Amino acid sequence: MFNISVFEYLNQKVMYVQDVNYYFGIKNDFNIKLGDYELSEDQILAIAKENDPEEYEVFVSTSIEERLNKIKTYDIEEIKEQSSYGQFTLCLHPSRKCNLNCKYCFRESEYLGEQQLTFEVAKDAIDFLVDKYAPCASKYVVDLSGSGEPLLQIDLVKQIVDYCKHKRNEICKNIEVMFCTNLTLLTPEIVEYLDNEPSIILGTSIDGDQITNDNNRVYANGKGTYADIVKGLKMFKNKKLGLAVTITPLNQDVDLIYDYLYRLPNVDCVSMKFIRNFDGSKYDFDNFDISYLFSRYINLCKNIIKELCDGNFDYFEKLFKGGDYFGGIIYNNIVKSTYKIYRCDAGKSRITVDNKGDIFACSVMYGNECFKIGNIYTGIKEELQEKFEVVSVENEFLCKTCEINLNCGGECYANAYLKNSNIFSPIKKMCDLKVKLNRLCMTFLTLLRIVYQQSFIELVDYAFRVSGFESTRQDIWAIMTYLKLKGIQTNYDDILNKLNNYSNQIIGIIECINEFLGKANLYKIDSISELLNMKSSLIIIKQTNNSLLQYEYYILKYKDYGKPIFQGMTILSDLCSDLELSQMVTDFDCFAIV
Structure with missing residues (x-):
């Protein structure tokens, strides 16, 4: 049964x-x-x-x-091995100070120190992430949102950005810098820098319309920030920003908040998340009216369906592409029959480093000893990290018996600690909400699939494209790695701009390499012996989707002693026999650029 x-x-x-x-x-x-x-x-x-x-x-x-x-029959060691790939995030706090005095801010938490992060430690943390902690990652993100206002340390931000650009040229993989700013400290010079730096992903915090926002987000003198945030948004000419919304018991109208913020200028996405507050104040999570909040999410779904029927997919896209809580649940329910064993990536593919180089599992719990897992100069302590690799839905009774445990992964580590003083115990009110929201998502997606089929097809296609945001573009990696083997150092932005001039990826690669070497050609490889007889570095291309012209890229190269290395974005092992090489390559519709 x-x-x-x-x-x-x-x-x-x-x-x-x-x-x-x-x-x-x-x-x-x-x-x-x-x-x-x-x-x-x-x-x-x-x-x-x-x-x-x-x-x-x-x-x-x-x-x-x-x-x-x-x-x-999942194997925890196999899962840990698989999770050594993908996107890895380093969180840094460039500033512990802020020019605002938002009413629910957690910056006064006792475990947060006041020491200033230095560029030297930030640089060493980036090196640790890329070279030691996650050398097989497909992409890296350095998140500078922190617990203060980053623009108070704009010079440090610029130093970190410059070093990330240097590092990505070295490793031939993308390193993006992202952070959330309140926009109130913008000057024309700062805007020009942020607006024209492609490696920076920018966001701002705003909680809704002027009344809603100014009830929470204020200056030290109590003045609201809404007008200055919107003024800041309008200053950008080239870049759109993500909007981060804190949903509190005082502003639960998620449908109205989203509908309003979606229409502001220069908005890339809107991410609404629930407040982390369990201090007994009016902002305490326990003060949410779950029935009322859920009714607003039903209204949000109705609004999405109406906009989709009117042909406005952008309305849904801005909810789906960021870090919105409900958008994430929709994403999880698109792919059925999966087992989500972790609530989040904290302490695994996401780490936080403080001013001393100490490593913490969660940015929110920066400085809290319970979340400390090592130091960038002495390494990760496995006995401290392993608790974040425990499968909570297998160990917590309330999780084991929950109907959505396969789709949830357990409680947020930070929320569990703040509420229950341990990192696993679920919060009943949050669990009740999550069950309701997952059920709503299932009906929403089923309705789209059955009644609004074209919108559902667009949604699924977009979901796969969103997942691609977490990987370096393989064509860029292939070109930079190939040219590096030839002794040519390239610039990530330059290669990206060159490739964007070509609608056909393969032609773009050939023309791009021709600019540096002048001898790129396209070959069909009919046999392994033909491939091995070339005895040179090759870019091997596998077409993965005939209709969409999607490809995977790999590099075949030879060590000095003559044994081949087959290298991909996540395949970094040496293959030291022709038999092993043939097993890898015969699965490919092989083309090569030499």
Whole structure:
């Protein structure tokens, strides 16, 4: 027997199979009761086939037993190995001071120190991340949002940006710098720098319209900041900014907040997240009215559907592409039958470094000894880090018995600590909200797939493109790595600008290399022996999608002693025999640039 939930929102019923994290649409006239209960495998399949035949065909391509085995037989060491790739983030606090006095700010937390970060420590932290902690990563992000206002240390910010640009040219992978600023300290000179520096991703904090924002975000003298934030947004000519919203018990109207902020000038995305406050004040998370808050998310879904029907995909895109809490839940529910074992990447693919080089798992808990996992000069202490690699949904009783545990990953480490003084115990009110929001997302996505098919197709396609933001562009990596083998040092921005001039990636690569070497050619490789007889460095290209012209890129090179190395964005091992090489290459529709 399997645990089943049947629920209805947006006039769409859904049957959710908790044990395998899969859901089906249910016709409105089908006789099935709402609620949580148990059904047999035959009952589940019969209901799915009758109500959602298209999704049923997808589901039965893999048996329920196979799906269960995949969930139950995960290997933590294998997961840790897989997680050594992908995007890695380093959080730094360039400033511990701020010119504002926002009413819910956590900067006065007792564990946060006042010491100023130096460029020397920031540089060493970047080197540690790239060279030691995550050398196999596909992309790096240096997040300078911190616990103060970064523009108070604009010279330090510029030094860090310059070093990241130097470092990415060295490693042939992208390193982006991002931070959130309140925009109130902008000058024409600062705007010109930020607006024209492509390696910087910029955001600002704003909580809604003028009344909503100015109830929370104020100067030291109590004056609201809304007018100056909007003035700052309008100063940018080339760049759009992300908006970070703190949802508190005093501003729960997420639908109205999003609809308003979406329409402000120069907005790239809007990310709404709940306040981390458990101090008994009026901002305490426990003061949320979950039923009311959930009703506003239902309204937000209705607004999205209306805009999609009007052909405005941009309305949804700005919610989906940033770090919005609800947008993240939608993203998780697009790909079904997965097992999300971690709540977040803290202490794994995301670390924070303080002014002494101490490493912490979470930027919010910077300075808190419970979150300390090592030092950039002495290394990671495994006994301190391993608690962030524990699968909380397997260990916490409330998580093990929760219907969405496969889709959730457990409680936020920081929230759990602030509320319960440990990093795993869930917060019941947050759990109740997450269950409701996940159910809403399932019905929202099912409604799109069944009734608004074109919007659903666009959404899925965009979701895969968003996931691509977490990787260095492989064509840039291939060119820079190949030219580096030839003794030519290149600049990431220059290569990016050159490639953007070509709609065809392959032609762009050839022309780009021709500018440096003047002898790039395209070959079809028909045999391994032909490939090995070339005895030179090659860019090997695998076409992964014929209709969209998407490719993967790899480098074949030879060591001095004659043994080949097959190198990709995440394949960095030496292959020291022709047999191993052939196993790697025969899967490719091989082209080579020499």
